[in-house]
Amino acid sequence: xxxxxxxxxxxxxxxxxxxxxxxxxxxxxxxxxxxxxxxxxxxxxxxxxxxxxxxxxxxxxxxxxxxxxxxxxxxxxxxxxxxxxxxxxxxxxxxxxxxxxxxxxxxxxxxxxxxxxxxxxxxxxxxxxxxxxxxxxxxxxxxxxxxxxxxxxxxxxxxxxxxxxxxxxxxxxxxxxxxxxxxxxxxxxxxxxxxxxxxxxxxxxxxxxxxxxxxxxxxxxxxxxxxxxxxxxxxxxxxxxxxxxxxxxxxxxxxxxxxxxxxxxxxxxxxxxxxxxxxxxxxxxxxxxxxxxxxxxxxxxxxxxxxxxxxxxxxxxxxxxxxxxxxxxxxxxxxxxxxxxxxxxxxxxxxxxxxxxxxxxxxxxxxxxxxxxxxxxxxxxxxxxxxxxxxxxxxxxxxxxxxxxxxxxxxxxxxxxxxxxxxxxxxxxxxxxxxxxxxxxxxxxxxxxxxxxxxxxxxxxxxxxxxxxxxxxxxxxxxxxxxxxxxxxxxxxxxxxxxxxxxxxxxxxxxxxxxxxxxxxxxxxxxxxxxxxxxxxxxxxxxxxxxxxxxxxxxxxxxxxxxxxxxxxxxxxxxxxxxxxxxxxxxxxxxxxxxxxxxxxxxxxxxxxxxxxxxxxxxxxxxxxxxxxxxxxxxxxxxxxxxxxxxxxxxxxxxxxxxxxxxxxxxxxxxxxxxxxxxxxxxxxxxxxxxxxxxxxxxxxxxxxxxxxxxxxxxxxxxxxxxxxxxx
Amino acid sequence: xxxxxxxxxxxxxxxxxxxxxxxxxxxxxxxxxxxxxxxxxxxxxxxxxxxxxxxxxxxxxxxxxxxxxxxxxxxxxxxxxxxxxxxxxxxxxxxxxxxxxxxxxxxxxxxxxxxxxxxxxxxxxxxxxxxxxxxxxxxxxxxxxxxxxxxx
Ligand code: FES
Ligand code: FES
Numbered sequence: 001x002x003x004x005x006x007x008x009x010x011x012x013x014x015x016x017x018x019x020x021x022x023x024x025x026x027x028x029x030x031x032x033x034x035x036x037x038x039x040x041x042x043x044x045x046x047x048x049x050x051x052x053x054x055x056x057x058x059x060x061x062x063x064x065x066x067x068x069x070x071x072x073x074x075x076x077x078x079x080x081x082x083x084x085x086x087x088x089x090x091x092x093x094x095x096x097x098x099x100x101x102x103x104x105x106x107x108x109x110x111x112x113x114x115x116x117x118x119x120x121x122x123x124x125x126x127x128x129x130x131x132x133x134x135x136x137x138x139x140x141x142x143x144x145x146x147x148x149x150x151x152x153x154x155x156x157x158x159x160x161x162x163x164x165x166x167x168x169x170x171x172x173x174x175x176x177x178x179x180x181x182x183x184x185x186x187x188x189x190x191x192x193x194x195x196x197x198x199x200x201x202x203x204x205x206x207x208x209x210x211x212x213x214x215x216x217x218x219x220x221x222x223x224x225x226x227x228x229x230x231x232x233x234x235x236x237x238x239x240x241x242x243x244x245x246x247x248x249x250x251x252x253x254x255x256x257x258x259x260x261x262x263x264x265x266x267x268x269x270x271x272x273x274x275x276x277x278x279x280x281x282x283x284x285x286x287x288x289x290x291x292x293x294x295x296x297x298x299x300x301x302x303x304x305x306x307x308x309x310x311x312x313x314x315x316x317x318x319x320x321x322x323x324x325x326x327x328x329x330x331x332x333x334x335x336x337x338x339x340x341x342x343x344x345x346x347x348x349x350x351x352x353x354x355x356x357x358x359x360x361x362x363x364x365x366x367x368x369x370x371x372x373x374x375x376x377x378x379x380x381x382x383x384x385x386x387x388x389x390x391x392x393x394x395x396x397x398x399x400x401x402x403x404x405x406x407x408x409x410x411x412x413x414x415x416x417x418x419x420x421x422x423x424x425x426x427x428x429x430x431x432x433x434x435x436x437x438x439x440x441x442x443x444x445x446x447x448x449x450x451x452x453x454x455x456x457x458x459x460x461x462x463x464x465x466x467x468x469x470x471x472x473x474x475x476x477x478x479x480x481x482x483x484x485x486x487x488x489x490x491x492x493x494x495x496x497x498x499x500x501x502x503x504x505x506x507x508x509x510x511x512x513x514x515x516x517x518x519x520x521x522x523x524x525x526x527x528x529x530x531x532x533x534x535x536x537x538x539x540x541x542x543x544x545x546x547x548x549x550x551x552x553x554x555x556x557x558x559x560x561x562x563x564x565x566x567x568x569x570x571x572x573x574x575x576x577x578x579x580x581x582x583x584x585x586x587x588x589x590x591x592x593x594x595x596x597x598x599x600x601x602x603x604x605x606x607x608x609x610x611x612x613x614x615x616x617x618x619x620x621x622x623x624x625x626x627x628x629x630x631x632x633x634x635x636x637x638x639x640x641x642x643x644x645x646x647x648x649x650x651x652x653x654x655x656x657x658x659x660x661x662x663x664x665x666x667x668x669x670x671x672x673x674x675x676x677x678x679x680x681x682x683x684x685x686x687x688x689x690x691x692x693x694x695x696x697x698x699x700x701x702x703x704x705x706x707x708x709x710x711x712x713x714x715x716x717x718x719x720x721x722x723x724x725x726x727x728x
Numbered sequence: 729x730x731x732x733x734x735x736x737x738x739x740x741x742x743x744x745x746x747x748x749x750x751x752x753x754x755x756x757x758x759x760x761x762x763x764x765x766x767x768x769x770x771x772x773x774x775x776x777x778x779x780x781x782x783x784x785x786x787x788x789x790x791x792x793x794x795x796x797x798x799x800x801x802x803x804x805x806x807x808x809x810x811x812x813x814x815x816x817x818x819x820x821x822x823x824x825x826x827x828x829x830x831x832x833x834x835x836x837x838x839x840x841x842x843x844x845x846x847x848x849x850x851x852x853x854x855x856x857x858x859x860x861x862x863x864x865x866x867x868x869x870x871x872x873x874x875x876x877x878x879x880x
Contacts, residue, residue, distance in 0.1 A: 080825030080862045210821050217826030218817050220761020220801035224827060227760035235755065260744060278755035279764070280747045352765055352773060352827040352861040401763070401827030402861045435766040632821060636867070640824060643863020666770035666859060675856040677865035 023182035025062040025143050061107065062091060062139050064147075068167060068179035070095070071103045075113035075132065076123040077373050078106070079351075079400035079407065080640070081695045082633035083128050084213045087136050089630060093204040094140030094197060097178070098167030104212055109375035109395035120376035120479070124408045124524065126597035126693020129629050133691060141194040149191075150184035151176055199627075208632035213399070224401045225371040226432070228358040233428045234263060236421045237282040237437075239289055240271040243659035244442055245296040245519050248272060255288040263427075265289065268420045275425050279432055295659055298519055303656040307343060307449060310470040310516065314341070314451035318468055318514035319488045322498035325508030330464030334455030338543050342452075342536045344721045345653035347445040347525055348669060353401020354438050357418035358430035361386065366393045369430075370415060371400030373408035377479070381412035382419045404644065405524040409443060410478035413521075439669045440661040444654055445525030446472040448532040450497075452540055455508075460548020461558070464508040469494055471532075472522045473515045489513050492524070496533030496596060496700065501563045502541065520656075526644055527696040530596040534700030535649075535707070535721065538592035542708040543717065552591050552708065553579055565624045566593050568685045569602035572622035576683050577604040586610070587617060590709025592701035598692025599625035600685075603642075603701040605678075607709035612728035616646060616678040616706055621698060626691035628684050634694045635682040641698030642680050647672025649703035651722050730790050734759070735803035741790065749785035749793055750774045753800060761801035761830050765859065772858030773827065775834040776800050782838035801830035809837045809879065816875035824862035832858050836872050845876050 061073040072091050078084040088102050107113045113121050116131045144164055151169040152159045154176075162171045169176045199205075216222040241247065251272050253265035261281025266273050274285035331337070357370040359382075366386055372378050375395045383390045400407055409415075414431070422429040433441065448471035455464040473490035475481050484491050489498075490513075498511045525531055545555035553574055560566045570593050583589065586608045593602040606618040621638050628634045651670035655662045663669040682698075707718040710727070718726060732739050732752065743752055748767075753759045753776070765773030767786045774786040777799040785798075804810030813836050823829050832855070839846055839854040846854065851872050860868070 078825075082824070210818075211823065213826065214818055214821060214823055217823040217829050218814050218833065219805055220830045222826050223760075224763075226764060227754075229758050229760075278751055280744075280751040280755070283767075350861065352763075352771070352825065352859065354764065399827075400825060402825045404861070432764075435768070435771075636821070636824060636864075639866055640863040643865060644861065647863075665768050666766050667768070671859060671861065672863060672865070673856045673859060674865045674868070675852040677863070677869075680866055 023064045023143070023146065023186045024060040025139050062143055064143070064178055064182040066179045066182055068098070068177050069101050069103050070097050070178070071105060073105050073107040075107050075121065076128045077371065077397050077400055077403070078213060079123065079371070079373065079403035081128070081637060082211055082630065083123070085209055085211045086129055086630050086633060087132055088212065089204045089209055090133065090136035091140035093202050094137045095144045096164040096166065099204065101167055102212065106397035109379045109393070109397070114376070120374065122376065122408060123373040123403070124405065126599070126695040126697065130598065130691040130693065137196055138194060141196050142190070145191050145194050146185040146188050147178055147181045149188045150181045154181070154184060205629055206627065206631070209630050211633070222399050224353050224399045225356045225358065225369060226353055226401065228369045228398065228430060230358065230360060230428055233358060233430055234275045234277065234425065235279050235282045236273045236275045236425070236429045236431045237286045237434070238268065238271045238273045238417060238421065238431060239286050239291050240437070240441070241293050241295065243293070243295040243298045243301065244521060245298050246293045247296065249292040249294045251292065252290040255290070256285040259285050259288060264425055266424045268417065268424055270417045270420070273421045273424070275421070275427070275429060282432070283434065299659040301656045301659045303346070303447065306447065306518070306656070310343070310449040311341070313470045313514045314449055314468045317510065318470070318512035320510070321489045321494040321513050322503065322509065322511040324503070325464070327464045327466050327508040327510040330508040331453055331455045331466060334463065335458045336456040336460070336547055338452070338454040338456070338540065338547060340452050340540060340543060340719060341449065342539065342719045343449045344447065344532045344535060345655065346447045346520070347648055347652055348439050348654055349404040349406035349525055350438055350669060350671065351400070351402030351404055351406055354435055355406070355414040355433040356430060357415050358428070359418045359422035360428040361422050364388070364392055366419065367396065368393065368415060368419070369396045369398055371398055371403070371407055372415065373400070373403045373405070374412070377410065378412045378415040381416045385416060385419045386423060404526040405528070406443060409523065413443065435666065436664045439654070439663050439665060442521035443523035444520065445531055446474065446522040450532070450536040452536070454540060454544060456544060456548060460544070460550060462506045462544060465503060465506050466509070467497060467511045468514065469497065469512070470514040471516055472518050472520065474522050474524055474528065476515070488515065490515060492529040494533065495529040496594060497537055500537055501566060501595070502537065502559050504562065505559050526641070527596055527699040530594065530696070530700040531645070534592065534594040534596070535703045538594060538701060538704030539707060539717070539719065542590070542704070542711065546711070556591070556593060560593070565600040565689060566595065568687070569593055569600045569622045569624050572683050572685055573602035573604050573620050576622065576681065577620040579604065588709050588713035590705045590707065590712055592704040592708060594700040596697045596700050598690060599623055599694060599697035601697045601701050603705040605702070605705035605709045607706055607713060609710060609713045609727055612725065614650065614710060614723060614727060616676070618679045618681070619646070619702065619705070620681045620683070622683045622685060623694070623697065624685035624687045624689065625694050625697070626687050626689045631684055634684065637694045638682040638698040639680045641696065642702050643672045643677060645699035645702040646678070646706065647676070649706060649721050649723060650676065651724065653722050730794060732790060732793055732798060733796065734798045735800060736797070743790060745791040746789045749776065749788050749790055749798060752790050753785065759800055759802055763827055763830055765828065765831070771828070772835055773831040775831040775858065777834060777838060780838070780841060782835050801834060804833060804837060807837070809840050812875040812878040813837050813840065813871070816871040816878060820867050820871040820874060822864050822867040822871050824864055828858060828860045828862070832860065832868055836868070836875065839872065840876060840879065844879065846872060
């Protein structure tokens with residue numbers, strides 16, 4: 001861990017350009033080869049080039065001002081997951097910085113900030129902490145080395161005699177604050193190697209650390225996209241087709257234009273935009289607007305009928321996703337058989353902050369202010385619409401009022417639309433979506449149906465697992481398609497099922513996929529494919545344990561005996577939940593364990609059912625994510641995932657009737673609220689295993705843990721989400 | 729023209745009578761701490777106090793505020809209960825994305841103004857109209873208890 005690490009000049013660059021007297025550590029990590037989007041190639045020198053690459057400014061990711069402030073630039077977006085604190089922790093620890101002097105900014109949209117693995121600037125896949133763990137620590141360590149060298153030169157002492165502490169370089173009884181050395185450090189040649197700290201010397205990493213964005217989010221000063229105000233900025237709302245794929249036939253803006261504050265009504269590719277002085281005028285204008293739509297091919301869309309079609313498809317095998325042995329024969333010889341069908345609805349992300357995007361276009365440039373998870377895609381889309389080069393488009397990332405995947409739109413939907421509106425209007429415009437626009441706006445977690453036939457032997461252990469999944473592909477048509485879809489199988493459609501650890505102990509299995517060609521826009525929703533596969537897999541395991549008359553925890557332990565990280569999470573959760581001790585009368589337990597995004601989470605739910613009403617009292621969670629960089633924000637993410645996943649499992653669904661989305665706002669698209677929120681306990685497995693993510697892995701097990709508890713309570717197996725009033 | 733008293737200051741606004749307080753605050757006065765989440769009194773993001781009562785500013789027209797006092801998140805640091813709530817929020821590190829939190833804090837301060845020692849059930853009842861998509865509910869609950877003990 002603490003061996004010297006090579007720092008090539010291609011990796012880090014320092015400059016003094018931005019702040020007089022300050023030190024700036026710029027960076028240019030060789031960009032990832034995977035997933036690189038066409039047109040997104042960073043401006044770096046090719047391998048072997050002698051000169052440091054010329055980086056598009058700004059490329060800093062760490063600035064030390066002569067006032068001792070240390071500003072950390074985030075290559076990722078803060079959307080609640082506390083990356084605003086976790087990434088600075090990495091730098092501050094290696095730098096021996098004074099934590100109270102740390103300031104944070106979102107980085108610009110520039111090749112320098114491209115994800116170390118995904119090849120575009122993106123925040124997603126629960127990947128930020130592990131993917132930046134080296135890069136941000138190295139930046140801190142390099143900066144420290146430069147400051148030490150500068151101090152050694154200044155004091156005429158050997159580098160070895162110098163130590164650093166809490167923002168000071170210390171030599172003997174001399175103590176120099178970093179800010180005083182910043183300018184000199186900028187002139188020191190970048191060392192070839194730096195040594196990272198031994199983990200035992202970490203002072204910040206691994207310690208529960210308060211959020212740096214807390215104060216501004218408590219006093220109302222934090223700026224979200226919704227809060228952007230610029231000179232002359234107009235507010236726009238777009239009337240979009242009530243049916244996906246519909247187009248404008250004609251529209252009549254006479255009444256809308258007569259309203260006070262309405263400035264323009266213009267057709268744009270996604271519908272008709274009403275541009276006004278403020279949201280209220282735009283909203284009234286849009287209500288007064290008459291649009292005659294050509295509803296197109298989806299005019300009759302009905303999710304009930306779709307599900308029937310899925311059911312028919314599930315009767316035959318789809319494209320193979322995972323296969324071993326002779327499943328057919330083993331099923332024929334089964335001692336006991338499980339035949340089950342599971343289904344889950346479309347889901348909207350509905351982040352608390354409705355989508356919005358502010359755009360200002362000049363002759364040779366465009367500035368965009370928005371909360372986005374995918375700057376590169378947005379930048380390329382805007383550039384294409386405007387006929388500009390990507391670097392002529394600047395994206396100013398502001399706080400995201402929640403993302404959950406929605407703000408990483410593979411076709412840059414909300415940014416493209418805003419650019420189209422601003423271009424057509426000829427004035428700076430902020431598009432604002434209403435909650436209804438959000439709920440009806442698509443880019444949903446796709447509806448899925450799973451059909452499974454499982455054979456058990458005389459001991460109740462599985463001998464064959466046949467499984468057909470049916471649903472839309474998320475990756476199809478995105479820039480990730482080439483990497484994520486193999487032989488027609490979108491890995492995210494079957495992740496958590498086709499690669500399930502349970503299959504490893506089963507000699508015969510056949511997992512296949514029917515990809516539905518629907519035109520409903522779908523997208524990654526917190527935990528992506530795991531959001532449906534974990535429910536199906538962990539419910540089926542429970543069905544099997546029940547048929548085998550075995551304790552569901554013991555049954556899992558037996559099947560997962562060669563999977564130590566699953567076991568560690570299971571055992572910790574079972575211990576903390578007192579699995580073997582009886583609960584209060586009427587309260588029952590359910591358990592689930594699932595790996596996603598490199599982390600392993602077990603959850604035990606305590607549930608009671610009274611007169612058909614489900615009450616979830618407590619969720620005990622245990623996670624093995626490797627190193628927990630900030631244990632408190634990890635806990636917060638687990639609480640968050642439970643809330644988000646449980647809310648959906650209990651109540652949320654998007655359905656279609658006569659081509660239209662039935663739901664519209666939080667009265668009929670119901671989500672978790674305070675009164676339904678259980679007590680959540682989070683325990684962290686002390687682990688030195690490979691680091692995984694924490695933003696999503698807490699979500700997949702919660703639905704099956706709860707429905708398994710419902711089964712324990714009532715004997716009724718919930719095979720369709722949401723649970724809704726199925727027990728009434 | 730309508731005169732509104734916002735955080736103790738009289739302000740003249742040239743807006744339609746039916747404009748909700750939310751948009752007068754956000755789009756006209758640029759007091760953006762109060763948030764828009766649903767526009768239909770379903771999420772609580774827009775909660776402000778009108779003469780000390782928590783109201784949903786997204787459905788309350790400016791005309792309803794004439795002659796009354798509007799208090800927003802921006803003024804909480806000047807109020808005793810507001811300070812206690814904000815410091816509890818900070819101690820427990822409640823926030824995540826933060827977007828709902830102005831509304832949560834405004835609802836919590838209104839609750840504590842009338843109920844010095846709310847039970848979990850009281851908190852559920854008072855706060856269930858305030859959605860947090862990030863699921864900060866357990867911490868909000870803890871922070872309200874914490875603020876109550878600070879004020880006791
Ligand atoms: S915006 Fe007012 S309650 Fe949701
Ligand atoms: S903190 Fe994100 S919605 Fe509450």
